[in-house]
Amino acid sequence: MSSFPSGPVKQVVGRTLVIRGEDIDTDRIIPARFLKCVSFDALGDQVFADDRRECKGEHPFDQERFQGASILVVNGNFGCGSSREHAPQALMRWGIRAVVGVSFAEIFHGNCLALGIPCATAPAAEVESIQQRVMEAPHLSWSLDLELERLTSEDQQWGIAVDEGPRQMLLNGRWDATSQLLAHGSEIQKLMQGLPYIDGFSNS
Amino acid sequence: MQLSGLSSGTLYDKVWDLHRVTELPGGSTQLFVGLHLIHEVTSPQAFAALRDKGLSVRCPERTVATVDHIVPTTSQSRPFADPLAEEMLSTLECNCADHGITLHGIGSGRQGIVHVIAPELGLTQPGMTVACGDSHTSTHGAFGAIAFGIGTSQVRDVLASQSLAMSKLKVRRIKVNGRLADGVSAKDLILHVIRTLGVKGGVGFAYEFAGPAVEALSMEERMTLCNMAIEGGARCGYVNPDQVTFDYLNGRAGVPSGAAWDRAVTWWRSLVSDPDAVVDDEVVFDAASIAPTVTWGITPGQGLGIDECVPGLEQLEPGERPIAEEAYRYMDLQPGTAIAGVPVDVCFIGSCTNGRLSDLRAAAAVALGRHVAVGIKAFVVPGSEQVAKAAEAEGLDRVFLDAGFEWREPGCSMCLAMNSDRLEGRQISASSSNRNFKGRQGSASGRTLLMSPAMVAAAAVHGQVIDVRTLSLQVTV
Numbered sequence: 001m002s003s004f005p006s007g008p009v010k011q012v013v014g015r016t017l018v019i020r021g022e023d024i025d026t027d028r029i030i031p032a033r034f035l036k037c038v039s040f041d042a043l044g045d046q047v048f049a050d051d052r053r054e055c056k057g058e059h060p061f062d063q064e065r066f067q068g069a070s071i072l073v074v075n076g077n078f079g080c081g082s083s084r085e086h087a088p089q090a091l092m093r094w095g096i097r098a099v100v101g102v103s104f105a106e107i108f109h110g111n112c113l114a115l116g117i118p119c120a121t122a123p124a125a126e127v128e129s130i131q132q133r134v135m136e137a138p139h140l141s142w143s144l145d146l147e148l149e150r151l152t153s154e155d156q157q158w159g160i161a162v163d164e165g166p167r168q169m170l171l172n173g174r175w176d177a178t179s180q181l182l183a184h185g186s187e188i189q190k191l192m193q194g195l196p197y198i199d200g201f202s203n204s
Numbered sequence: 205m206q207l208s209g210l211s212s213g214t215l216y217d218k219v220w221d222l223h224r225v226t227e228l229p230g231g232s233t234q235l236f237v238g239l240h241l242i243h244e245v246t247s248p249q250a251f252a253a254l255r256d257k258g259l260s261v262r263c264p265e266r267t268v269a270t271v272d273h274i275v276p277t278t279s280q281s282r283p284f285a286d287p288l289a290e291e292m293l294s295t296l297e298c299n300c301a302d303h304g305i306t307l308h309g310i311g312s313g314r315q316g317i318v319h320v321i322a323p324e325l326g327l328t329q330p331g332m333t334v335a336c337g338d339s340h341t342s343t344h345g346a347f348g349a350i351a352f353g354i355g356t357s358q359v360r361d362v363l364a365s366q367s368l369a370m371s372k373l374k375v376r377r378i379k380v381n382g383r384l385a386d387g388v389s390a391k392d393l394i395l396h397v398i399r400t401l402g403v404k405g406g407v408g409f410a411y412e413f414a415g416p417a418v419e420a421l422s423m424e425e426r427m428t429l430c431n432m433a434i435e436g437g438a439r440c441g442y443v444n445p446d447q448v449t450f451d452y453l454n455g456r457a458g459v460p461s462g463a464a465w466d467r468a469v470t471w472w473r474s475l476v477s478d479p480d481a482v483v484d485d486e487v488v489f490d491a492a493s494i495a496p497t498v499t500w501g502i503t504p505g506q507g508l509g510i511d512e513c514v515p516g517l518e519q520l521e522p523g524e525r526p527i528a529e530e531a532y533r534y535m536d537l538q539p540g541t542a543i544a545g546v547p548v549d550v551c552f553i554g555s556c557t558n559g560r561l562s563d564l565r566a567a568a569a570v571a572l573g574r575h576v577a578v579g580i581k582a583f584v585v586p587g588s589e590q591v592a593k594a595a596e597a598e599g600l601d602r603v604f605l606d607a608g609f610e611w612r613e614p615g616c617s618m619c620l621a622m623n624s625d626r627l628e629g630r631q632i633s634a635s636s637s638n639r640n641f642k643g644r645q646g647s648a649s650g651r652t653l654l655m656s657p658a659m660v661a662a663a664a665v666h667g668q669v670i671d672v673r674t675l676s677l678q679v680t681v
Contacts, residue, residue, distance in 0.1 A: 165231030
């Protein structure tokens with residue numbers, strides 16, 4: 001598995017796997033019992049734990065042909081429900097470095113961005129054709145290019161979209177927001193002085 | 205104190221502008237967070253990241269902690285029987301002590317579900333930005349705060365900088381005309397809204413709940429409404445503050461008094477959406493047409509009025525059909541099955557959606573003089589120590605116990621089943637919580653029917669889903 005994202009994310013290259021279904025929630029991605037932990041380290045093995053157990057080895061995350069994949073292709077409203085960052089953490093620790101789908105739940109999308117994982121969208125019909133191509137030829141190497149907003153397999157390509165803000169942050173390596181937020185301490189101080197609730201409305 | 209210079213607009217616009225620190229390279233906005241709430245599940249990795257980066261907590265007085273997700277609801281004596289749960293709580297205790305953060309722990313009289321305690325302690329106030337590593341942070345929007353769930357990396361950012369990188373949402377007004385009928389609650393209203401607009405209909409929006417039916421709701425009902433905005437895809441939902449809001453807040457621990465109170469109310473009023481504020485979308489509902497609503501499937505959008513039947517594929521939009529088919533299989537409910545009469549095994553009253561005093565009163569009114577049906581496990585988990593105390597003071601615990609319900613200690617409990625309260629095998633629950641996802645209540649094949657607390661109590665005494673309006677109530681609350 002490649003190291004976790006750091007610095008500019010311009011391209012994600014690797015094999016692809018497919019999880020089909022609308023409204024796949026973060027309880028599905030990582031059931032709540034695995035949230036009993038003070039570190040994210042062990043989550044990679046537990047991603048989609050209940051679905052995988054039900055599929056008895058036939059879940060995409062268990063199938064031999066998808067081992068080592070780094071691009072996940074999903075459908076609509078992926079990652080809805082709980083805000084648990086454990087969900088993208090579990091995907092990342094399994095090996096996922098980019099997600100392509102029809103749409104994403106907002107909190108999940110933000111959590112992915114905070115880890116340097118792009119969430120790219122494409123219309124439903126395009127996603128369907130991408131998924132079909134992956135299933136036909138799971139051995140293909142794919143490339144998700146953030147600069148060109150393009151997903152390419154060896155012989156085909158699709159246009160994808162990444163929200164402009166996140167796209168720039170990923171390209172510039174500024175997706176880890178902490179240092180940017182810390183750079184504006186004096187502005188925060190000033191803003192707090194203008195918010196009357198900060199001192200309990202004590203100033204008339 | 206500045207009152208002038210506020211632009212005309214929605215409350216969302218005004219609060220956003222007041223908390224905007226700067227525009228960050230890349231297009232997001234740095235937003236100041238007025239109140240940061242933390243709990244044991246989504247904070248430990250954030251504190252660890254601070255340590256790794258050598259950072260401190262910028263405003264420890266603006267972060268408040270409690271423990272809710274993993275606490276047992278039977279015996280809460282320490283150490284907990286579950287060593288992992290004990291480790292999580294002790295980690296939170298250490299982190300709060302190290303950084304000077306107030307922790308409302310077990311037995312403090314102030315512990316409870318984070319979205320129950322912050323309002324009851326007067327921490328949540330109109331015009332604030334509120335963030336918490338929990339998606340149901342939308343609850344606090346009931347006060348006219350802009351409140352949203354965040355992930356753990358963002359918890360780290362708020363601890364370090366008291367701010368977040370955010371993108372502004374659009375605003376959709378959900379206008380509810382008329383008035384809810386007797387026996388129909390805020391829970392039914394929000395389940396109806398989600399059913400109508402879909403679980404992804406709100407993505408990209410903040411929901412402004414407005415109109416006569418919303419104005420007529422109590423604060424606790426407004427919290428139920430905003431709590432589940434996220435289940436409709438809207439990261440935050442809010443209600444403009446009014447006299448109901450101010451009456452709720454007046455006298456609470458964290459709320460100013462005297463001349464400061466008057467200044468607070470003046471400021472809060474100034475933030476209300478202007479009559480001419482432009483919203484990006486508006487959807488109108490008629491409250492009188494809403495029936496007690498129950499989910500039949502595996503998303504909170506798969507809801508039915510109590511008189512309806514599980515829909516067939518032909519009644520659904522093409523995009524909804526695959527998940528409906530998945531729900532038929534998982535729930536073992538076939539198209540055409542009436543939702544009334546579906547048998548249940550477990551009845552759960554509690555959660556950040558419906559674990560407040562008025563919720564327990566509504567359920568107790570149904571339980572009074574009745575008994576839980578044979579073979580049904582029914583339990584009540586107050587949302588906080590304060591809720592438990594108030595309920596016990598008016599004898600609600602006795603009503604529940606006499607009726608065969610268990611009366612538990614406060615926590616999140618079987619809403620997400622991180623403690624030992626969980627479904628077994630394919631058990632089916634009637635639950636006053638917020639999510640009916642596959643496996644949500646602790647069993648990979650467990651099934652959940654979401655409904656109001658009064659409807660859960662009615663299901664408990666009848667052993668099946670039943671219209672609470674058909675039961676006569678000995679007391680009215």
